[in-house]
Amino acid sequence: MLCFLPPQCLSLWHAHSDLGQIGQGIYVEAWGTVFDILVVGIILTIFTINRDRREKINRYLDEIDDFKKWDNEEARLRIAGNIRRLAKLGKTDIDLSGIVLRNFSFGDQDIGSLRGSIFSHGLTFATSKNNTCLENVDFLGVDCSGVVFSRNTGEFAGLGLVGKNLGFINANLNGACFNGAKLAWTDYKANEDDWHVDHGWDDHGAPIIQRVYYPAFSEADLKGCSFRYAELDHADFREARNLLEVDFTGAKGLETCFFDDKMRERILAAAAKKSNSL
Numbered sequence: 001m002l003c004f005l006p007p008q009c010l011s012l013w014h015a016h017s018d019l020g021q022i023g024q025g026i027y028v029e030a031w032g033t034v035f036d037i038l039v040v041g042i043i044l045t046i047f048t049i050n051r052d053r054r055e056k057i058n059r060y061l062d063e064i065d066d067f068k069k070w071d072n073e074e075a076r077l078r079i080a081g082n083i084r085r086l087a088k089l090g091k092t093d094i095d096l097s098g099i100v101l102r103n104f105s106f107g108d109q110d111i112g113s114l115r116g117s118i119f120s121h122g123l124t125f126a127t128s129k130n131n132t133c134l135e136n137v138d139f140l141g142v143d144c145s146g147v148v149f150s151r152n153t154g155e156f157a158g159l160g161l162v163g164k165n166l167g168f169i170n171a172n173l174n175g176a177c178f179n180g181a182k183l184a185w186t187d188y189k190a191n192e193d194d195w196h197v198d199h200g201w202d203d204h205g206a207p208i209i210q211r212v213y214y215p216a217f218s219e220a221d222l223k224g225c226s227f228r229y230a231e232l233d234h235a236d237f238r239e240a241r242n243l244l245e246v247d248f249t250g251a252k253g254l255e256t257c258f259f260d261d262k263m264r265e266r267i268l269a270a271a272a273k274k275s276n277s278l
Contacts, residue, residue: 053089060086061094068099076101080109087113092143097121097129105138113143120161122151122180132160138167145174152180152229168220175224184233189213190258192238215239215258227251234258243267 060082067075079101086094093116106114120132132150150160160180165187189195199208215236223242229250236258237243243263248254248271259267 057091071100076104083111093117100133101137102135106142107140114147115143116146118148120150122159133162135164139171141170143172144176145172148177150178150181168217169214170219173220173222173225177226178230179226179228182231188234188236222246232257
């Protein structure tokens with residue numbers, strides 16, 4: 001059986017066999033102590049790594065809190081940098097409530113996930129967490145699943161997120177919450193003929209058509225998304241996915257919104273039915 005052991009193990013075995021009974025006992029105790037030291041060392045290393053991770057996370061979160069009301073370019077860059085650092089540590093569920101953010105693109109800042117984050121708790125006693133404002137903010141391709149963009153208190157809007165010209169193209173909005181949000185768009189193009197620009201013909205006689213507009217929720221996955229009691233002004237849901245699984249109970253302004261053909265009637269009917277059943 002010993003012939004199957006590696007040379008190092010054979011050497012240790014022979015060293016153990018050459019010792020007397022007392023020596024063998026000391027030998028076993030010594031190796032047991034070495035093993036215990038290794039186990040304790042591994043446990044302490046894991047503990048130290050986890051402690052350092054927690055300290056870094058808390059520091060990055062504190063820096064975000066420090067800058068989220070500044071509303072300037074430096075603050076935006078610092079916030080983006082801290083979100084990226086948190087993502088490397090495996091944390092995407094960030095409390096961004098009360099943030100004032102304008103002219104910002106999460107995608108351009110290499111932020112791929114905000115899964116589980118919070119932008120608004122609704123009305124709270126912590127003043128720094130109230131009055132969340134997003135304007136000209138782009139979530140292109142970002143994983144926003146489970147994100148609480150807004151949480152209402154009661155059956156009305158105005159205490160949650162206030163957003164203007166937000167973009168969610170190709171974003172994952174599974175289970176996202178916009179309850180009680182006040183959302184408005186002024187950069188919409190109602191006529192689909194205006195979505196493209198004709199640049200004439202190429203050298204082979206083929207038309208050169210450039211698409212210059214995409215609806216705010218184009219290709220966004222809205223499965224399980226909620227806009228309960230939100231105020232919507234010209235939200236463009238054309239080309240959105242799983243739109244029939246969205247909860248529009250009590251939402252206002254749906255008549256101003258844009259939907260794909262034959263979708264509007266179904267959305268309005270479903271929203272009215274849910275509102276009447278309350």
